[in-house]
Amino acid sequence: HVQLVESGGGSVQAGGSLRLSCVASGYTLPMNMGWFRRSPRKAREGVAFITDNGSTVYADSVKGRFSASKDNAENILYLQMNSLKPEDTGMYHCASRPYGVGWYGGLDERSFQDWGQGTQVTVS
Numbered sequence: 001h002v003q004l005v006e007s008g009g010g011s012v013q014a015g016g017s018l019r020l021s022c023v024a025s026g027y028t029l030p031m032n033m034g035w036f037r038r039s040p041r042k043a044r045e046g047v048a049f050i051t052d053n054g055s056t057v058y059a060d061s062v063k064g065r066f067s068a069s070k071d072n073a074e075n076i077l078y079l080q081m082n083s084l085k086p087e088d089t090g091m092y093h094c095a096s097r098p099y100g101v102g103w104y105g106g107l108d109e110r111s112f113q114d115w116g117q118g119t120q121v122t123v124s
Contacts, residue, residue, distance in 0.1 A: 005116055005117070006092065008020040008021045010121070012123055017080070020121075021078055022094030023076050024076070032051050032106070033096050034047075034094070035079045035094055036095060038093070039091075044093075045059065047079070047092070048066055050069070065084075092118060
């Protein structure tokens with residue numbers, strides 16, 4: 001049974017930083033993973049994608065500010081978020097992409113199968 005549990009969200013002022021974590025259980029982490037966010041004004045959007053070998057892709061809106069990484073030994077996915085803006089506010093979810101799932105791009109939610117419950121980030 002696959003489980004993803006996010007943590008690390010909170011309320012920060014614009015310009016601040018947060019680091020989100022996603023603990024994976026039920027499988028090992030050398031696997032493609034993604035971070036997505038949803039806000040009341042927007043549909044769920046891809047924020048970051050990290051491959052099994054650590055290559056990353058970012059949405060234009062977060063390039064240069066967000067950084068995704070993995071600790072494969074501990075089965076933890078991270079999202080370091082710096083220079084936060086009010087438009088970064090939303091519920092952040094991690095997602096995993098097992099082999100064999102259809103490919104629509106690393107920032108497309110259709111490429112992912114398993115999802116965590118999310119952690120709220122509020123920037124004011």
